[in-house]
Amino acid sequence: MQSNSSMRTPLGRVRGLGSAKSGTGHFWLQRLTAVANLILTVIFVFIVVALVGKPYPAAIALLSHPLVAILMLLFILSACIHMRLGMQVIIEDYVHEEGMKILAVMANTFFAIAVGAASVYAVLKLSFGG
Template structure:
């Protein structure tokens, strides 16, 4: 039964969108949810990361490498970096989708955003692993 048959006001959706129940972007709610989850993860991890940063003040390079190389600190930092990079990727992608109007430029910007976010995360995780396992 359609909206016209029930007397309800018809929406501005196409018949195919009504059948599939998808919005215009087809993934908006999942991105919204993922961004909120990564924000919550970063909010929970910011206190331990701040404590680690405060513990680094006044230390020489060897002592800082020793602290950053401990497994608990490495895991905390890695989780914070993964959450931050995912949060950054989703946030920048939303801005690109909203404000870049040319389809080719939008696609190129989203691809560049994905590569940049992955490269930052990979380089950061590599640095943590190198500190954890030694040079």
């Protein structure tokens, strides 16, 4: 039986723990983005299939359409958050040395942000920059 002598409530102590060191937040965001990805992936597949065989001007016209661009931006955001969380779980399961684990988790975050930033930049340039 664990004593509860600290000023923090049991819930307060549990929050922020767990293998991800961010407790339920990680779990919840993984599920939330999974639901978003379910919808956005279907839309993304439709967009990509619609682009097959299109010459450059037609492809750009489609990608820079406001509705398509907004859905692409949402997909990029949701997918990058989801894949970062998923890869973090894999790292935490297979990388046991603490220093390597921290480096891998950092590299994972940088990767997700870099891919996301490049994709968002491209979509916005297509929409606004011509």
